[in-house]
Amino acid sequence: MAAEQEPHLTPQLQEHYEKEAEILMLLVDLEQRYQEFYKLYQCEVEGQKIIIERLWKLTQRYLILISCVPGCRYPEVYTLSAEEAIINEYEEKLETIRHSNNEMKNALMELNNHCKHFYNVYGELNKSLETPFIMGDKHHRSIRYHKIMTVDIFNYLYAAVLKMKCYMHQLDPINLDSVEDYRELLNKDSEREEFKEYLENNYIFCKCLKPAPTCPIEKLKCLHQNIQSLRYVSRV
Template sequence: MSSHNETYLTAQLKEHFDKEEEVLNILVNLEQAFREIYKYFQCEMQKQMILIERLWLLTQRYLILISSVPGCRYPQVYTLSAEEAIINEDSMQDAILNLKQDCKQFNKIYNQLNKRIGTPLIMGDEHHQSIQCHKIMITDIFNYFYSTVLKIKCYVHQLDPINLESVEDYRELLKKETEYEDFQDYLMHSFVYCKCLQSRPTCPIQKLKCYHKIETLKHTSRI
């Protein structure tokens, strides 16, 4: 049953306001979901930075050993360790694709809105951007995450543990992505319809729950 049951509203307006309520609920949920994805993204990138630094060291040692001692068996040990350090990017891709359906649903309801009705949601006001602006931001944010994951996936598939140039290219890519502060500001501050609709902040003592055991990934030299 519609929550807009005021008798003075026409059937057309009631339907429109129900659509506005639905699209706003999806928008608020997407705001929270994208922020959670970003936290996970940061955590995953930190893990990958540790692994690629480890792989970078192992690759250099491997190349030094095979160039200085022909026929030496020790490089086999290092290549096995390098294989263990190759990154699995599927978890990030799955997390992004899980939001694709929500983005599609938002666009579907948005397209059903009557843009000629000058409501605050459609037009925006001094405190809120229009729903069209948020539609553009949803597309931008999703495309950023998706393109970044695809870029990482391409680099990982071309990653050769015994090719130092390949490892360094991937290392530079990770550094570049982790230093992109403009996107963080865009997501955390610009992509907000109304702060009053956001969930209450958790206790500041509670830290971000990260399921990556970062301390176990740090490289301990064998030499």
């Protein structure tokens, strides 16, 4: 039927266009997956901001506690049970951050599997044919451009999550600088907003293939059902 409607298509060209359609489908799927991952990433960062502020206070209290000498003015405040309470809560918060970072890493590795499939199918494409899909046109960038962008975006996100994991391993209740370094890392909001804009406006093959936009006043739906639950009440 296709040969009757398009007599100029040889079997080779027909196969080529089918491969282009398959690659385009995978690319559009990746665009959506990257958007979903970045929402998860933003959500986890916002949750960690709350936790790191609590760790900052716990670290300050712990440093005051261990610096207390036997002649402390208020010895009843600085007891062994108070020290244990601080350390226990610190470990709880640290475990929450560790779990958050692992959630992002696991989601990113799952995304990487889809990227690899896209790369493999892209590698099967005959790039010697000068079709609009391969060369690009006035409305679309070339598929090679989008393939390179896919790699670059993944590397950026992987580096961001890896950096958070590395900084997390430096957190220590006797090292206030480590907490401040992690807090500074989390508070790079302008950089994340810039990347979000890049992701939404540049990593897209064709706007007509995007899902219908939601209401612009709809806020980010964080995966944490109630982010207020992360605001802990002090036990010490």
